[in-house]
Amino acid sequence: MDLRALLREIPDVPKPGILFFDITPLLGDGVAFRKAIDTFAERFADKGATKVVCAEARGFIFGAALAYKLGIGFVPVRKPGKLPWKTASVTYDLEYGTDTLCMHEDALLHGEKVLVIDDVLATGGTLTGMLQLMKNFEAEIVGIGILVELCFLNGRDKLNGLPLDSIIQIS
Template structure:
């Protein structure tokens, strides 16, 4: 199945000059959604994963069904103030400021293998921050999987030490 054809491209969103990759058109197509999840699961099946981690919010949409299919737990990474128990956080730089992500302090045990799943690899900042959070808790990044990669933004450069795979590349 050509999953790229299931992605809607929206020009000048959220601001002029940006070509937004809208995955809602893929998600609403049951066969395409299943195919995308199945491809990620296939990439992970021999990696002995203990947890799937998904950054808010679209990482939830792909990460949770992948965790279910693998029979492992799902751990969300959230924006500040969204998690009720004690958290660890990581602040990272954006092109025009900073952002912060958090996860529960007790979400990953020392030595557990983790797969990070997200919809899009652009500049790599959010996922790089996620790796720092997971590693600060003693987790081992076994793989990072994306539905889409915007290769021209070179986000993969920030993730060179990890196993990184993308299903669709632009």
């Protein structure tokens, strides 16, 4: 099944000059969506992970399904003001400005093994922020899974060699 063929390319979204890769056609195809989750599950099944950590909102779609498939916990990473309990947070640089991500401070136990999952890796800003946030916890990142890697933006280079596994690569 060609998952790449189910990405819709939309020029000038969200602003002029940006080509946006819309994943909703893939999500809307039950066989394709299952294939994406099963592919993540196959790649990460032997990592001993105990939690999947994902940022809102699109990351939740894949992370929650993967956590269910692997029978492990799901941890939401959200924008400020959304989580009801005490949070750890990180503010990280974007191309223009900054952004903040939060996670419940008791979301991960000491020594837990974590999979970080997201839909798209573009510049790598979001993922770098997530990895910075994870430093507040004594957890081990055993895998990073991305559905669509926009290779031409070189986001992978920001990961300092951490292994990243993408299902679809756009060059």
